[in-house]
Amino acid sequence: MPELQRLRPDHAPALLAFEEENRAFFAATVPDRGDDYFTRFAARHAALLAEQATGACHFHVLVTQDGEVLGRFNLMDAADGEAELGFRLAEKATGRGLATATVRELFTLCTQTYALTKLRAGATLTNSASRAVLTRTGFVPTGEELVLSRERGLGYVRELEGL
Incomplete structure (x- = not known):
């Protein structure tokens, strides 16, 4: 079983490989990150680690035993017991069932390590896989229509108290 790990500097090469190998796959359901993301990856990775050090975000990668990144699971804009969940899987x-299992595992980190009591998430209307993961893990639609990188989407919320 792959392991969920907090993002570290040494994840950079495997994370870049993950993003490059899955770029077309991701672009089918979420807006492409653009060429600049890949050419400036090292600076972007360093910026994420600096942001994580402030406690405002908690970035994670799902890693195989040989160090290959299979997914990203991020908690962004953490404040007042809430954060926004974002994830992508190779x-x-x-x-x-890896995304579903990993999101559930993340709930434990949220409550026991990061003192979070509520997660928000969004998914584009074309991303039925992510919407299914959110539903399977107890997120409920908020009724809020979102625009995610110029794509129509839906908002979701998950209360974590009492887990």
Whole structure:
């Protein structure tokens, strides 16, 4: 079983490989990050680590035993017991329940390590896989229509108290 790890500097090469290998797959359901993301990856990675050090965000990667990144699971804009969940899974890792299991594992980190009591999430209307993961893990639609990188989407929320 892959391991959920807090983002570290040494994850950079495997994380870049993950993003490059899955770029077309991700672009089918979420807006592409653009070429600049890849050419400036090292600076972007350093900026994420600096942001994480402030406690405002908590970034995680799902890693195999040999160090390959299979997914990203991020808690962003953490404040007042709430954060926004974002995640993406490698194409070759889909359909096995890994995203669902990892989001559930993240709930434990949220409550026991990060003192979070509520998560928000959003998914584009075209991203049925992410919407299914959110529903399976207890997120409920808020009724809020979102625009996610110029794409229509839906908002979700998950209370974590009492887990």
